[in-house]
Amino acid sequence: MxxxxxxxxxxxxxxxxxxxxxxxxxxxxxxxxxxxxxxxxxxxxxxxxxxxxxxxxxxxxxxxxxxxxxxxxxxxxxxxxxxxxxxxxxxxxxxxxxxxxxxxxxxxxxxxxxxxxxxxxxxxxPLSFGRFLYFVLLAIDMVKKLDELEAYIRENVGFEVVEGSLERLHAELLERLKRVDCFKELRAVYKTYGEKIRGVEINKPDDCLKVGIVGELYTLMEPFSNFFLERELAKSRIQVSRFITVTYLLFEKSRMKKKTLKSAGRYLKYELGADGTDSVEKSKTLAEKGYDGMIHVKPFGCIPEINAMPVLQNISRDYKMPILYFSFDSQTSETGIKTRLEAFIDMITMRKEKGV
Amino acid sequence: MNQGYLGLDIGSISTKGVIIDENDKIIAGEYIWTQGNPIDAVKKILIELKKQITDKNIAVVSVGTTGSARKLIGSMLGANIVKNEITAHAVGTLSVYPDVRTIFEIGGQDSKIIIIDNGIVVDYAMNTLCAAGTGSFLSSQAKRLGVRVEDFGKIALTSSNPTKIAARCTVFAESDLVHKAQIGHKREDIIAGLCAAVVSNYLNNVGKGKAIRPPIVFQGGVSKNIGVIKAFEDVTKEKILVDENSHLMGAVGVAILSKKHRQDKDFNFNVCEMDFETKGIECGKCPNNCEIICFYRNGRLIDAWGNRCQNGDVMAMASKNMTSV
CATH class of the missing domain: 3.40.50 (Rossmann fold)
Incomplete structure (x- = not known):
């Protein structure tokens, strides 16, 4: 059947x-x-x-x-x-x-x-174990390559000379990936689109506003659930960095566990569970890199991220870097989100202009 | 003829309007209830503001809007700037208190804290899910106790032993209040307790984790309540500054912003006589069914919003004449 x-x-x-x-x-x-x-x-x-x-x-x-x-x-x-x-x-x-x-x-x-x-x-x-494994590995490789290209797109979208070129290529890439059947083809698609995407003319000032987003994995990765936060930031010409991807969660997170905790330094002695540790560590790392602000997202009631918040407040105070907190639930009114985001963007823009 | 700049702050509960001059001084100001109809409230407030400037030889040359109805009223008046409340409040307050470092703002439905360092907003927070620390909580409790909310502050100051009222949540606070009243706590003590509850809710939710440093300025509708001011002073051990125009600060701020971005386009007060109408339509082009708000002036579509994608771009469609919405 x-x-x-x-x-x-x-x-x-x-x-x-x-x-x-x-x-x-x-x-x-x-x-x-x-x-x-x-x-x-x-x-x-x-x-x-x-x-x-x-x-x-x-x-x-x-x-x-x-x-x-x-x-x-x-x-x-x-x-x-x-x-x-x-x-x-x-x-x-x-x-x-x-x-x-x-x-x-x-x-x-x-x-x-x-x-x-x-x-x-x-x-x-109907597949043998060997063939089965082949396609699992193919998918894993596809995720890795997609994550890599999407990270580049995320940091550059909004800065293209011809507006919308990255989004268009992104959509094309996704369509093309659907039809990939083997590693050779995947490599070829990756190469072609990698070149196309990196070849898009970008006009990004070195001192552009930089914002990192951290938090719970689903609200981070599913744009519908965070009111297309990344797109809104891109529209305001802000570089967005995000570390939580499927590649990270599946293949790097557990390997880097000890390193992550250590890198969080005096802010964490124990792990916070789920992605809480990462939220703290990445916020600290980006604060040290001079990012202009962080946005922390979570579903309402997400315990690991609630655990991370008091620590994030300390980081915010120590590094004088503002952090905006969002809690998402099933509400669909965008107004509240837009108001806070707009105020946040105004704030980091003014801070930068006055050189705080 | 002097130039004036109009700022409107259209909140969920009240609508505030000011006209300022070149030096950011208020020439005309008004505060009325929104009553769930921002368009009518704005018409009313414009008529009032116009009256206040009739003999002053002033031409309004730019308009700014803020508050939760900023987008709607921005299109209605052809505003040259539409800004969020946080930025507007900060700019307004800084024009009066250039060295302010903390702004407490408690309005009808929301409350915020703004932290300022050397004249720049460095951090802020806004209440999210809770109405316990806001004006509407106080006014609903005033109704329950049978006092006018305007008298709340005065009555609170007569109390020597404020009742402790659970402040975590409106629902808990209300049941606590009923309970305390029924076992015989005096009304002024309960009212003082409520003022303290609002302050404690505010500082624990909105002010959580923020470095509160003087000078502290308190504004928004609730800043007119001396009971709450006193409760803030008791907790923070600092002097709380409240401007006589504290309720208008958002409007002042957005007027200043509009002055900065002015395009010197004379504002015509006859919008008050025009007919404005909004119509909500469901897009229906995909299962998301975006609710699109179409905004008409004298029967002509002037703006539309609410669509998530190009398919629901009513303005583009109207300009192409593809549809008769």
Missing amino acids: QKTISFPHMGNYNVPIENMLRHIFAGHKIMTAPNITKRTLELGSKHSPDFVCVPFKYNLGNYIEALESGANVLIQAGGGCRYGYYAEVQEQILRDLGYKFEFVKLMSGKVNPVDLYRVSKRIGT
Whole structure:
């Protein structure tokens, strides 16, 4: 029986994930959940516990919309905070709503290719372990290359001589990546688009305003959930730096754990859990690099990031670097967010002009 | 003929308007309730401001707007600057107190703290989810106690033993208040307790983690309440400065900003006679269904906003005549 496999959104990662699933589950249909809209969030909030963190609501909305469009296999990952319990609760909610589907939870604990293969076999991959591994590695490499190019775009978008050229190339790149079938092709696409993207004429003054954004991973990486914060900053010609990417979370975070804690220096003695340690360490590092400000984002009620906030306040005071805090939930009014962001941009602009 | 600059601060509860001169001095000022209708409130305030400058030989040459309805009123009046409240308040206050280092601002629905160093905003915070430290909390409690909110401060000062009221949250504060009243606490003590509760909520939420240094200026509608001023002085052990125009500071600030960005376009007070209308439409071109606000003057579309992408760009469509919205 042909299955329709779906998964929730986060930033542009649906591209490599869809690509990987398409290869692994040849013969089945792969369907990225419909794009996140207000309706997604409304559906998700309606069926979620009110106090759960907002990524849960987005994910659940994605699942419901996917099920409505015919999906019957849903995939969820897991992480080190409440995220670790998303899968079980969401599965139960969807069952209670009467949907029929298969629910797959990946990565309970450490990422292990053999376990992943076993799960995929159960869903119905026709591939041998070798071929399976090939496409997992291909997707991983795609994520790394995408993250690398997106980091460049993030720091330069808004400064192009021809406005919108980076965004256009970015969209083209994503479309092209969807069709990649092997490492050779991936390298070629990376090379072509890398050259194109780096070749875009940029007019960025050396002393442009620089802002770092830190916080919880989902609200950082899914632009819909943070009211397109990065785009707003780019419009005001501000360089945006962000470190939390899937590459970082999967392959660097655990390796750098000790280093990160050490680099946070006197601000942290113990880890804060989830991405809290990173929020503190990156804020300190960027403050030392002379960044003009930081923006800290989190879903309302995110404990690891709440833990990070008092420390961030100390960093802000010690380095005289303003930090703007945002807590996102299922509200859709942009006005409050825009007011605070605009005031923040005004403030760092004036500080720079007066040379504070 | 002298030039004047108009600044309007259209808040959720009250609308403030000023006209300033070349030296940032207030020539005309007015404060009225918004009553959920910013367009009408602005018309009313403009009529009042016009009256105040009739014999003064002044031509208004630029307009600025701030406050939560700044965008709407900005398009209505063709403002040359539309600015957030935080920047506006800082600029306004600095024009009166150039050496201020901390600004407390408590308005009807929001409250903010602005930290200033050498005349530049270096940090700020704004309340997020809680209304307990704001004016609307005080006015709803005043109603419950059967006193006019304007008399709140005076009554609070007569108390010698303020009641302790839980300040964490409006709901808790209210039930605490009812409880204290029912077991026999005096009304003036409860009122003084409420003023202290607002201050403690403010300092714990908005002021959390901020370095509060004198001179401290307190403004916004609640700064007219001497009970709250006293509660602030008790907690901070500093003198709290309150300007006689403390309620107009946001409007003054945005008037100054508009003066800086002026384009010398004569402002015509006859907007008061024009007919303004907003219409909300649902875009419907994708499931996001952005709510687009279309703004009409005398039946003609002059502005639209609320769309997340190009598909909902009503202004562009109207100019191309592709649609008859």
